[in-house]
Amino acid sequence: MTLASHDISTFAVLSTICAALYALLHGLKNLRRAAGLKITKSLPPGPVGLPIFGCFPFLTNYPELTLDHWAKKFGPLYSMWLGDQLFVVVSDPQIVKDLVITNGAIFSSRKEMFMKSQIIFARRGITATPYDETWRKHRRLAAGFLSTKAVATYLPGLELEVNELIRQIYIKGEAGLSPINPAPHAGRTSLNNILTIAFGIRTDSIDHPLVGHWLMLSREFMNCTGPVSNMVDFVPFLRRFPNWTMVNRGKKLHRGLVDTCSGLIKDIDARMNRGEEVHDCMAKYLLSVKEQENLDDLDIVFICCAFMIGGVETTAAIKQWFAAHIPAYPDIQARAQAELDRVVGRDRLPTFEDEKSLPYVRAIIKWTMHYDPARYPDPEKFNPDRYLNDKYSNAESANLSDPMERDHWMFGAGRRICPGIPLAEQEIFLAVSHLLWAFNMHQLPDEPIDLKEYDGLSGRSPVPFRIKMIPRDEHVKEVLGL
Ligand code: HEM
Helix, strand or coil: CCCHHHHHHHHHHHHHHHHHHHHHHHHHHHHHHHHHHCCCCCCCCCCCCCCCCCCHHHHCCCCCHHHHHHHHHCCCCCEEECCCCCEEECHHHHHHHHHHCCCCCCCCCCCCCHHHHHHCCCCCCCCCCCCHHHHHHHHHHCCCCCCHHHHHHHHHHHHHHHHHHHHHHHHCHHHHHHCCCHHHHEEEEEEEEHHHHHHHCCCCCCCCCCHHHHHHHHHHHHHHHHHCCHHHHHHHHHHHCCCCCCHHHHHHHHHHHHHHHHHHHHHHHHHHHCCCCCCCCCCCHHCCCCCCCCHHHHHHHHHHHHHHHHHHHHHHHHHHHHHHHHHHHHHHHHHHHHHHHHHHHHHHCHHHHHHCCCHHHHHHHHHHHCCCCCCCCCCCCCCHHHHHCCCHHHHHHHHHHHHCCCCCCCCCCCCCCCCCCCEEEEEEEEHHHHHHHHHHEEEEEEEEECCCCCCCCCCCEEEECCCEEECCCHHHHHCCCC
């Protein structure tokens, strides 16, 4: 046993040395190729990287901080190499508009990244595909389920889930007596919303096996495809080692996504074939147009997966950030609650129709989503007032002709902009307004919340935390029918 593990580690060391030598030669070849193409001369300035790895090692676990530091040093348009790939980093709204909106026909493709596109999504999944006919078809099919009109029909389901969110927090938190970790509740709410739209099903508690399983897969996806999580994307010779840990993780994740989603799709197919009633949902629709749209099984799996990956961890993270921030600001909490009491009262829960009459709640949400130092002095300060006069929804703001007026860039821009904005917007409003309506949220004296640290290598969530969520009054119990 000892000998075997010794042999394995010797093999690992030897192969690492061989790999390093190969990389050195390969990297030099690439450098010569780049120099030969004379592209380095016309590039915007940027940080100088190491041979072979480029700037990859400098990105650290907090690449956004490093990228921001370089933007301050080299300007709003700079270039850098990550392994064998050249990146141009843009951090000025006007340049973003010129490139991805005005010149969208040129800048709308996405590189088929080794891990994300080739290994995990099998060259599908909408988000990781080139700008081609497959992307057009898959995006069109998905967009039909995410339009403002479609999302309006989901409202009763979204309201059911958010009511369930506060019921569960009330029950599990023993009406404010016990501290609570909001993460699994936020995760299940987001998951149920997408499960309903994609597969016509929902889970009945945070203990349902699908909740833990899917949240684990989403997190693994974020960690395998984050900008600093996999050197194999940037140093191609590493792909020659089939047992390289990241490649194995990517293959395992691919199988996990396919098994989970195809299991749900096959179940719908079988029920349809038996003539049973199946709720209207995206999987049912895709099965019905499979031949007409020339879709294969994996196409259907990964269109559904794009919703499960794009629409769960993202909205759940925003809900968690809100719950992590708000306890430290009792005056902001009280001001939002006063607004809710004025507009909604205490005898019913907020609805999406109230949204336009709740500018302060909207401003809190916009702040939770973004803060830009160029526009707001002291951007780290939780100050929703800076968004009070912003009358636009996220979707409307994304269409403003002046890019400097746009609220934030969290959903991307141009032809690849997130098609889930209307859904995300309604979900997040419902969650934030319900939580504020129902609970006073407090930090635990012995468990301060660290807002500087976060979890995950691409989708960022706060590190696990617990807070006290105390029902504001007797109306909460009554309105929830408890
Ligand atoms: C707070 C929530 C969300 C955030 C921050 C977010 C952010 C993003 C971003 C930054 C992109 C990439 C844009 C690009 O490549 O330039 C994207 C793409 C995408 N998102 Fe979202 N998203 C959210 C919610 C959702 C939801 C709820 C869904 C659907 C259920 C969704 C589905 C997609 C899809 C399918 C794409 C690929 C678009 C394409 O490449 O054409 N997202 N999202």
